[in-house]
Amino acid sequence: MNWFIKLLSSTLGRKLLMAFTGLFLILFLVVHLIGNLQLLKDDGGQAFNIYAQFMTSNPLIKAVSYGNYFFILLHIGLAIGLNRKNRAARGPESYAVSSGKSSHWTSRNMGILGTFILIFLVIHLKGFWYEMHWGGIATANYDGKEVKDLYAVVKEAYSQIWYVLVYVISMLLLAFHLWHGFSSAFQSLGLNHLKYNPVISFVGKAFAIIVPALFALIPIWMFLY
Amino acid sequence: MKVTLKVWRQKDAKTKGAFATYPLDHVSTDMSFLEMLDVLNSSLIQKGEDPIHFDHDCREGICGMCSLYINGRPHGPLQTTVCQLHMRTFHDGETITIEPWRAKAFPVIKDLVVDRSAFDRIQQSGGYVSVNTGGVPDANAIPIPKKIADEAFDAATCIGCGACVAACKNASAMLFVSAKVSQFALLPQGKPERKERVEKMVAQMDAEGFGSCTNTKACEAECPKGISVTNIARMNREYFAASLSSYEVPLKGSGD
Numbered sequence A: 001m002n003w004f005i006k007l008l009s010s011t012l013g014r015k016l017l018m019a020f021t022g023l024f025l026i027l028f029l030v031v032h033l034i035g036n037l038q039l040l041k042d043d044g045g046q047a048f049n050i051y052a053q054f055m056t057s058n059p060l061i062k063a064v065s066y067g068n069y070f071f072i073l074l075h076i077g078l079a080i081g082l083n084r085k086n087r088a089a090r091g092p093e094s095y096a097v098s099s100g101k102s103s104h105w106t107s108r109n110m111g112i113l114g115t116f117i118l119i120f121l122v123i124h125l126k127g128f129w130y131e132m133h134w135g136g137i138a139t140a141n142y143d144g145k146e147v148k149d150l151y152a153v154v155k156e157a158y159s160q161i162w163y164v165l166v167y168v169i170s171m172l173l174l175a176f177h178l179w180h181g182f183s184s185a186f187q188s189l190g191l192n193h194l195k196y197n198p199v200i201s202f203v204g205k206a207f208a209i210i211v212p213a214l215f216a217l218i219p220i221w222m223f224l225y
Numbered sequence B: 001m002k003v004t005l006k007v008w009r010q011k012d013a014k015t016k017g018a019f020a021t022y023p024l025d026h027v028s029t030d031m032s033f034l035e036m037l038d039v040l041n042s043s044l045i046q047k048g049e050d051p052i053h054f055d056h057d058c059r060e061g062i063c064g065m066c067s068l069y070i071n072g073r074p075h076g077p078l079q080t081t082v083c084q085l086h087m088r089t090f091h092d093g094e095t096i097t098i099e100p101w102r103a104k105a106f107p108v109i110k111d112l113v114v115d116r117s118a119f120d121r122i123q124q125s126g127g128y129v130s131v132n133t134g135g136v137p138d139a140n141a142i143p144i145p146k147k148i149a150d151e152a153f154d155a156a157t158c159i160g161c162g163a164c165v166a167a168c169k170n171a172s173a174m175l176f177v178s179a180k181v182s183q184f185a186l187l188p189q190g191k192p193e194r195k196e197r198v199e200k201m202v203a204q205m206d207a208e209g210f211g212s213c214t215n216t217k218a219c220e221a222e223c224p225k226g227i228s229v230t231n232i233a234r235m236n237r238e239y240f241a242a243s244l245s246s247y248e249v250p251l252k253g254s255g256d
């Protein structure tokens, strides 16, 4: 057990967990996006509401969602811990002049980007997740089946311009987090190979653009139509 | 050409330092950066002032002693060591700011000189191979593919100057340590201590108070020897594999 604790408390081990949790969250984003795209279906929210009901009641999904909460918290906790260690490592005096030429700005600002994502998460969870679980949501009836009308809550939220703006800006910040994060995770895991690096880099950048863009499209679309 | 130097002056490790400004009027563009400092220092000595202390030795880019942080970049604007940098890289009238490497693990000794013995301790913890006494083995008796030999050699060109630590926003030593780990991990001669080495060197690196790796790759961009961050990924692999499969070795990194 001693070796295991040593592994996970070393800086390399902590980055290993950072990468695993980050990649898990990336997978989660895909599933979440596929679900959300049903909001754009022209059926008054039926498909989305049935899906939302399934996601909050299916025991298997429930188990995975607990894992998801835990991984987000772990990702954030590790980010704070590593950030503190990294700041301390500079020593008592920092540079008077520093040049940003040698690295990409996203890679230097993962903590700030992450903090904004966290603020967004709080707003997002309060608005929909909390309401779905514990809020008093009206129900809709589909072929005799009573389900909570989350679609109405979403529609209401996205009719407010500031809400839409917060969403779009947050997705932009998520895109920047992933622009560096996706390929960085592979490097942290030690998966770096001349044959596969171009693929990882390409997929990472495409993912960082496409997934947040599709997420952002939903509130814009629902605001306009 | 004329330049203005803003140089970090610090009496000793305990005293707080500050920048001092030195205007220089007759700088030749052919001078190396260190010669320019030599000229300034001799004028300081003539005036009875304390010369600016800075590290240097070979002045041909192979020892890794020179270590100046110039205008926000280790070893200045070119990807070389400071001793290989010339004044023609700067323009007339420029203000040049010179700072020491900044890292908790590299405390300032005086002015621009920092204590890099943390690197020595990391090396002592595992950066060696066991060599049997006896007759010299035939160099061609151990088959090593040319590409692997080249890759190990590339890692071995690290001169341990610490520019990677200076360049990194986290003052991380990952590029240095990974080069030292890789150079042996790639070769059959490094096999006996392969797992133990990476475990001990990483443990020592963490104990010295260097930061973690955020994969910004600033180290690779600033390394005067062009050491690649591929080595960092290799060290990550080596470390995880070693942790999972080695005997439980003490991780003190004492080099015993």
Ligand code: HEM
Pocket: A015, A016, A018, A019, A021, A022, A023, A025, A026, A029, A075, A076, A079, A080, A082, A083, A110, A111, A112, A113, A114, A115, A117, A118, A177, A180, A181, A182, A184, A185, A186, A188, A189, B212, B213, B214, B215
């Ligand atoms: C959906 C949400 C998120 C996803 C998909 C995500 C994904 C990732 C990925 C893949 C990495 C790269 C891991 C590595 O370099 O090995 C990463 C790094 C990072 N994340 Fe996140 N993240 C998310 C949310 C957050 C939040 C909420 C925070 C902070 C409060 C955060 C802070 C960080 C930091 C600081 C790093 C860099 C750590 C380092 O290299 O030192 N992330 N993230």
Ligand code: FES
Pocket: B055, B056, B057, B058, B059, B060, B061, B062, B063, B064, B065, B066, B081, B082, B083, B084
């Ligand atoms: S003085 Fe030896 S490398 Fe610069």
